[in-house]
Amino acid sequence: MHNYSPNYSGQYVGEQGFLSSLEVMDLLYRIVSSKSVFGEEYECGMLLAEIARSEGLVVEIQPIADRRDNILITLGADSYRSSRHGLLFHGHYDTVPALDMPDAFDVGIRDGFLRGRGAVDQKGGLTAALAALIAMKRSGRKLKRSICLAAVVDEESEHRGSYTLAREGIRADYAIVTEPTNLSKVEFGCRGSAPLQIMVEGRTAHAGSAAEGINAIEKALPVLERLFDLEFLPLDLGELGEVRGSLCVSIMEAGTGYNNVPHQAVIWMDRRTVPGEDTAFALAEVQSVLDQVKKEDPGFSARVRVARPDWSWPPIIERGLNPTLTPADTELFSVLEKAAAKCGMGKPSKAFANCYYDMDFLVNDLGIPTLVYGPGDGRLNHSAREAVAVDDVCRAAELFCHVSGALCL
Numbered sequence: 001m002h003n004y005s006p007n008y009s010g011q012y013v014g015e016q017g018f019l020s021s022l023e024v025m026d027l028l029y030r031i032v033s034s035k036s037v038f039g040e041e042y043e044c045g046m047l048l049a050e051i052a053r054s055e056g057l058v059v060e061i062q063p064i065a066d067r068r069d070n071i072l073i074t075l076g077a078d079s080y081r082s083s084r085h086g087l088l089f090h091g092h093y094d095t096v097p098a099l100d101m102p103d104a105f106d107v108g109i110r111d112g113f114l115r116g117r118g119a120v121d122q123k124g125g126l127t128a129a130l131a132a133l134i135a136m137k138r139s140g141r142k143l144k145r146s147i148c149l150a151a152v153v154d155e156e157s158e159h160r161g162s163y164t165l166a167r168e169g170i171r172a173d174y175a176i177v178t179e180p181t182n183l184s185k186v187e188f189g190c191r192g193s194a195p196l197q198i199m200v201e202g203r204t205a206h207a208g209s210a211a212e213g214i215n216a217i218e219k220a221l222p223v224l225e226r227l228f229d230l231e232f233l234p235l236d237l238g239e240l241g242e243v244r245g246s247l248c249v250s251i252m253e254a255g256t257g258y259n260n261v262p263h264q265a266v267i268w269m270d271r272r273t274v275p276g277e278d279t280a281f282a283l284a285e286v287q288s289v290l291d292q293v294k295k296e297d298p299g300f301s302a303r304v305r306v307a308r309p310d311w312s313w314p315p316i317i318e319r320g321l322n323p324t325l326t327p328a329d330t331e332l333f334s335v336l337e338k339a340a341a342k343c344g345m346g347k348p349s350k351a352f353a354n355c356y357y358d359m360d361f362l363v364n365d366l367g368i369p370t371l372v373y374g375p376g377d378g379r380l381n382h383s384a385r386e387a388v389a390v391d392d393v394c395r396a397a398e399l400f401c402h403v404s405g406a407l408c409l
């Protein structure tokens with residue numbers, strides 16, 4: 001299984017460091033091997049807690065639901081609540097299911113890559129942050145500011161972990177969300193995601209006398225046309241580039257039988273929002289589409305609401321997932337840049353993410369300037385080829401130590 005020859009050595013991690021590359025590999029192997037598909041995270045959470053405790057780090061369990069917990073790991077304070085941290089690491093330890101990945105939970109290491117569900121999204125980054133805390137602890141250096149790692153659940157579904165973390169409160173000068181950015185770019189923000197559902201009303205009749213009914217599929221056509229015609233203007237984010245909103249009609253359901261006029265057509269869509277927009281804005285936009293259709297066809301009847309097939313938890317439906325932006329001149333970026341140089345890595349680029357991250361909760365609810373940076377190629381997220389280079393996890397751990405040192409020593 002262990003086909004890995006470490007090719008990395010730094011001041012904190014690696015051959016000369018406080019934590020060897022082989023130990024990092026072992027941590028990664030254990031954490032990825034501990035299956036934690038969202039909803040079934042318990043064992044993996046307990047493993048993280050046990051590893052951290054055995055290294056003398058302060059471990060606190062934050063219950064989210066039955067057998068679902070955030071694990072808060074602190075160095076330099078006796079509780080995650082008792083101080084304002086110099087740096088907060090954030091990582092989710094839930095994963096998506098196997099999907100089309102064969103042997104997704106039969107973890108193996110080949111040619112320096114560890115393969116398995118969650119390796120990239122995002123146990124690689126989580127392991128790097130945990131390894132950094134362990135290395136800092138073993139170094140014995142006295143911290144002026146505390147460091148905390150929040151390992152959360154449910155990022156892949158209802159975001160209950162980060163929701164609870166934000167509601168219970170945690171204070172920090174800066175945060176790093178350790179999702180994969182291939183260690184080559186730093187993401188300053190992300191788009192939000194507004195899940196919307198339109199219900200178009202019709203009336204059932206026998207297909208042979210269709211004129212007696214109202215065909216909901218036909219009624220849905222002008223709605224779909226208008227949705228596909230919506231245009232989203234680019235938003236200029238300066239050095240982070242241009243970003244624009246988008247709308248994807250992702251599921252459609254209609255009809256009850258071959259010989260029935262459908263009485264209802266349901267359209268589900270994922271509207272991605274940019275800074276300045278939110279779920280209420282997206283909802284109003286679709287409502288105005290429905291209003292236009294109604295103007296042309298007074299018999300048209302439809303309503304739109306916030307809904308997602310896999311969401312049933314009222315707080316997240318209420319809150320939504322918002323776009324996020326950390327100012328491009330944040331001090332944390334120059335600290336990261338210097339740390340990358342110390343690790344012999346190239347200058348990371350600045351970017352804005354099209355996907356959604358839990359950084360939303362850290363920035364928008366807790367007011368913590370947050371950047372996204374971690375090992376692994378995000379294009380492999382949820383894919384059958386999910387694998388991360390062990391050396392990159394070591395490199396990330398080393399870099400996180402340098403960032404921690406710059407902010408907290």
Ligand SMILES: [Zn+2]
Nearest residue numbers: 121122155179
């Ligand atoms: Zn993720």
